[in-house]
Amino acid sequence: MEKDVAVIGVGQSSFVRGYEGSIRELAFEAFREAMQDAGITQKDVDASVFCSAPEYDKQRSPAGVLAEYLGLIPQPTFYVETVCSSSSTGVKVGYSMIKSGLHDIVVVVGFQKMSEITSAESQERMGRGADIQWEAPFGTMMPAYYAMYAQAYMAKNGLTHDDLRDVRLKSATYGTTNERAVYRKGVKAADFDPNNPEAKMAGPVAWPLRVGDCCANADGSSCIILANKEKAKAFSKKPVWIIGIGAASEAVNMAARPEFAKGLSVGYKAAEQAYKMAGITAKDVKVAEVHDCFTIAEVMAYEGLGFAPMGDGKQLIREKATYKEGRIPVNVDGGLLSKGHPIGATGGSQMRTIVLQLRGEAGPMQVPGDPGIGLVHNVGGVGLYGSVTIFGR
Amino acid sequence: MGFEKFGRKSFTAVTKTGKFVDLLIEGKVEGTTCKKCGAKFFPPRADCATCLSKEMEWFEMPKKGTLETFTTAYYAPFGFEADPPYTMGVVDFDGGLKLFARIAKEVKPEDVRVGMGVTVRPLKYEDGQVSFEILKA
Numbered sequence: 001m002e003k004d005v006a007v008i009g010v011g012q013s014s015f016v017r018g019y020e021g022s023i024r025e026l027a028f029e030a031f032r033e034a035m036q037d038a039g040i041t042q043k044d045v046d047a048s049v050f051c052s053a054p055e056y057d058k059q060r061s062p063a064g065v066l067a068e069y070l071g072l073i074p075q076p077t078f079y080v081e082t083v084c085s086s087s088s089t090g091v092k093v094g095y096s097m098i099k100s101g102l103h104d105i106v107v108v109v110g111f112q113k114m115s116e117i118t119s120a121e122s123q124e125r126m127g128r129g130a131d132i133q134w135e136a137p138f139g140t141m142m143p144a145y146y147a148m149y150a151q152a153y154m155a156k157n158g159l160t161h162d163d164l165r166d167v168r169l170k171s172a173t174y175g176t177t178n179e180r181a182v183y184r185k186g187v188k189a190a191d192f193d194p195n196n197p198e199a200k201m202a203g204p205v206a207w208p209l210r211v212g213d214c215c216a217n218a219d220g221s222s223c224i225i226l227a228n229k230e231k232a233k234a235f236s237k238k239p240v241w242i243i244g245i246g247a248a249s250e251a252v253n254m255a256a257r258p259e260f261a262k263g264l265s266v267g268y269k270a271a272e273q274a275y276k277m278a279g280i281t282a283k284d285v286k287v288a289e290v291h292d293c294f295t296i297a298e299v300m301a302y303e304g305l306g307f308a309p310m311g312d313g314k315q316l317i318r319e320k321a322t323y324k325e326g327r328i329p330v331n332v333d334g335g336l337l338s339k340g341h342p343i344g345a346t347g348g349s350q351m352r353t354i355v356l357q358l359r360g361e362a363g364p365m366q367v368p369g370d371p372g373i374g375l376v377h378n379v380g381g382v383g384l385y386g387s388v389t390i391f392g393r
Numbered sequence: 394m395g396f397e398k399f400g401r402k403s404f405t406a407v408t409k410t411g412k413f414v415d416l417l418i419e420g421k422v423e424g425t426t427c428k429k430c431g432a433k434f435f436p437p438r439a440d441c442a443t444c445l446s447k448e449m450e451w452f453e454m455p456k457k458g459t460l461e462t463f464t465t466a467y468y469a470p471f472g473f474e475a476d477p478p479y480t481m482g483v484v485d486f487d488g489g490l491k492l493f494a495r496i497a498k499e500v501k502p503e504d505v506r507v508g509m510g511v512t513v514r515p516l517k518y519e520d521g522q523v524s525f526e527i528l529k530a
Binding site: 134135137138139143144150151155207254261 | 400401402404465476483493494502507
């Protein structure tokens with residue numbers, strides 16, 4: 001297990017609908033918290049990486065603009081993008097910059113102000129994160145793509161609508177305890193009941209996915225501060241080390257995808273690399289954040305990460321094994337479903353949650369048993385990009 | 394030019410595979426195959442990802458496949474608001490080729506099943522746009 005690059009500071013804005021400020025001000029919120037957490041000043045920072053999905057940004061080339069606002073000039077800065085996994089990719093890039101010896105401390109900021117455009121516009125733009133030449137002309141959107149994975153998966157593996165509902169009930173349970181979450185209300189089984197006229201989660205979006213199966217758009221920012229071994233030991237009492245990294249890509253067009261019922265290939269491939277690098281197996285992971293942009297995505301992730309055998313992810317939900325007190329707690333901060341999914345900020349936010357868990361500082365969300373190894377699974381597009389990052393103390 | 398006629402609404406005007414639209418008008422749904430290494434592609438490509446050749450030729454897609462998966466969309470993106478609900482799916486033809494398209498309006502969503510036998514045919518919309526769609530075999 002290598003301990004060469006550590007996280008020495010984490011920060012996250014509240015995830016909200018309609019942030020009252022500009023993207024530079026939004027980025028400042030996470031950055032300020034992470035800098036205070038790390039106990040460093042801007043002169044200690046050697047470089048910065050900014051991450052978002054650019055189709056939401058009116059500002060072109062935001063890295064330079066945000067670096068200036070955060071007081072990070074004249075150090076080098078640039079921009080990284082892999083849609084919903086942008087900030088995980090940014091952390092991988094930052095890790096590489098430090099591991100290469102080029103820099104000692106690198107700041108990675110993920111941000112997204114989704115509310116600058118309407119939900120319909122947002123869906124169209126996310127649809128254009130898929131294949132605009134051959135698929136968008138049919139009227140595709142993100143929920144429809146994941147719904148196709150859900151349909152094939154449910155038909156083959158006996159996963160039911162009640163199982164998907166129960167994924168959401170778990171997320172909502174923890175969303176109520178996370179003061180940074182956009183959706184803090186509890187959700188009841190009756191909210192999914194199609195015979196209940198007041199069921200706000202039951203309406204179809206892209207069948208078999210319902211309103212309650214989809215994550216919430218949000219505005220938000222995240223910040224991860226990375227340091228080499230020497231600086232980590234100098235600045236941090238509780239460094240959390242990046243011990244495994246994996247990343248993969250897959251064909252954008254659905255016509256070039258392997259079997260849908262097996263889930264997203266990038267999840268398996270990224271996990272395999274990350275476990276190998278860390279020298280651990282799925283059983284060693286004590287707490288995880290997975291990319292639950294839709295309920296089905298969480299179930300597929302269980303299998304891609306090896307928490308459950310192929311086709312058997314439903315058992316983890318049925319046995320409540322991914323609750324805080326369970327065998328492998330997953331998304332105990334509310335996940336994308338309840339915490340919210342501000343595209344470019346999501347990976348960094350997932351990492352913040354895991355770092356706080358490993359430091360024993362997750363407050364009401366803290367899992368018992370003093371977890372020593374945590375994992376972040378972050379997917380970009382419909383499994384176009386996949387990233388798995390493993391953290392240890 | 395010409396590719397803006399593809400689909401309900403196209404986001405691409407110019408592509409070296411623009412002949413795909415002419416073939417649809419002729420009633421054919423075709424992919425491309427590499428003259429050098431024989432790799433087959435759908436949707437069509439102008440360049441071979443396997444051997445990097447630029448010499449491709451057109452071939453007609455198989456007629457019979459099975460529906461691997463599908464979804465019915467109840468919301469639509471900008472420019473498609475008049476269409477929902479519509480069903481889209483992925484056809485698996487034996488031999489490695491797959492195809493993504495909408496399922497024909499005449500097929501009721503409640504009759505669509507994973508694994509059912511399907512075929513594909515070209516489609517012309519009233520506004521002159523051309524596409525292709527999936528229907529029961």
